Amino acid sequence: MRLERRAHRPLVLVLLAPVIAIMAALAIAGVLIAMAGAPVLEAYRLILTGAFGTRLGFTETLTRATPLMLTGLAAAVAFRARVWNIGAEGQFYLGAIAVAAVAATVFSGWPPYLLIPAALMVGAIAGMVMLLVPLGLRLRFGVDEVVTSLLLNFVVVLFVSMMIEGPLKDPLAFGWPQSIPVGPEAMLPKLIDRTRLHIGLVIAIVIAVLVYFLQSRTVFGMQSRAAGLSPTAAVFSGVPLAKTLIKVACLSGGLAGLAGAIEVMGVKGYVTTDLSPGYGYSGIIVAMLANLHPIGVIAAALFTATMFVGADSMGRALGIPSYIADVTVSLSLLTMLVSIFFTQYRIRR
């Protein structure tokens, strides 16, 4: 038995790959649910009804999908150029705290139509800067950006903790460590009243489409793809490698920072150190499930959010730890890697 590279990748297989991967992950999760002593099919049903069955569940799923789309895009654009940005979690938090720092202070009194775009921009720039550090270290000193961007996540969260217990502490929060609020003018308009769903969802989808055109229709898109496929060949064919990677990092870090800004301005209104339940890390899974395709990211983010919201309510109903959502989602990353592999290779005897 050996593996043989396919001459071409059948489109059917490419489209089926994520479906098969998710089915496999759900099947393995089913084993764990059964081991926990709960009825498996009932659990699956409860996940779906929890995520989509009620107005609250449905809007909550979309609300959760919003930051996942942006962090998923952040990972997708970076990975396509082989910039291993594992620091989206840190960029998310820095974007969030940057918004909290300026929205109600520097931008105070601005009308919302100026304030909101300006604040979102500040969040994106903070995320950019955060990724330019590890990329700069790679270009200048040859340090692998995987480890540095991972380590910086811890530094940023500690920095945020320092800020919300220090200069940016909300004096009216009864001693709870949380940042000063961004203020009502900086809050993103709701999409549906009396829910948490906000305009950020629309922003994220529009950005996904924009990224798609940027990657498939522009010189930058071609160059970033070339840099990812083979840096040496890219340089030979005249691609300015360092410049391209820096642009990629600005885009990727900016998207992750924007995710943090939108989460603060759309949902909570202030920053705490549990603002993100690992959106940065889940973004990597979203990107891989989408096979790094920007439009696919929208669907992958919806799946991931479904699992998180659905498993939460399923867990409460059946008495199973809601960590089952994280298990399923992370498993789907592994099964996705394998199923992508089999779109490229076949088994020959």
Next chain:
Amino acid sequence: MELLEIFTSAGIWGAVLRIATPLIFGTLGALICERAGVLNLGIEGIMTFGAMIGWLTVFNGGDLWVGLLAAAAFGAVFGLLHAGMTVTLGLSQHVTGLGITLFASSLSYFIFRLAVPLASSPPTIEPFQPLVIPYLSALPFFGDALFNQTAPTYLAILLAVILAYVLFRTPLGLAVRMTGENPHGAEAQGVNPIAVRIGAVMVGSALMAVGGAFLTLSAFNSFFPTMVQGRGWVCIALVVFASWRPGRALLGALLFALFDAYQLRLQAVLGKAVPYQLFLMVPYVLSIIALIVTARRARVPQALMQPYRRGER
């Protein structure tokens, strides 16, 4: 002067060895994988799983050593998963490793929550006690500073010596190093690079899990989510700092632990004057600095992160 007096207490040197132990296990584990040509970013999750399963084994009445063995066995299983995906199939080592980390840590939390329902204070076990060595432990100063540790700490140091010997003085070590430098050449010499890599990743992952288990079986006596706190990533940085040599890995881990122990005591001395978060940043910032200082000079195994497929170049 108070800042220097810290070093004259025996306590800090004991703390250094204690803090270094999980790092030594983890760094040596990552080093074995990378010497064979495989980057194992599953380390953070594997350490978490080791911490959980080791603790759970002892909590359910197992012996402490059985707990360590259980951690090693499950670590090897995760290693097999990583090797199956990156070595047999040749998938991206970066993404697979991160996937393993996310999967292993969420699975640990799931199993832990299932076994131990939410309680206000986490249940505890009776951890390893310091091993009394005749005469040595009774020495003034040095007894407290160096010979007042639990058994796994001595094991970690011994392991670094053994690994250095195996890697540089035995045919097995040569096969591992050849596979990491030039798998095609290794194959020509009759070594099976695939088998060597799978074996190395399994052994390395077992050590990572033991490092995690040290946290719950010796350093602390309970398990809680996110307790590994980036120690795995620090180990990955230490391997580069050590230039892929076991002896330097041991030194690197000890040096790192010295800084960490010092900042912990500094916190107590400086108290409220400096935000405590700045101290907590020290280990991560130190790791990044270590990477910057050594990255250019580092002798990277030449075939690191390059999948090996027979007959494919």
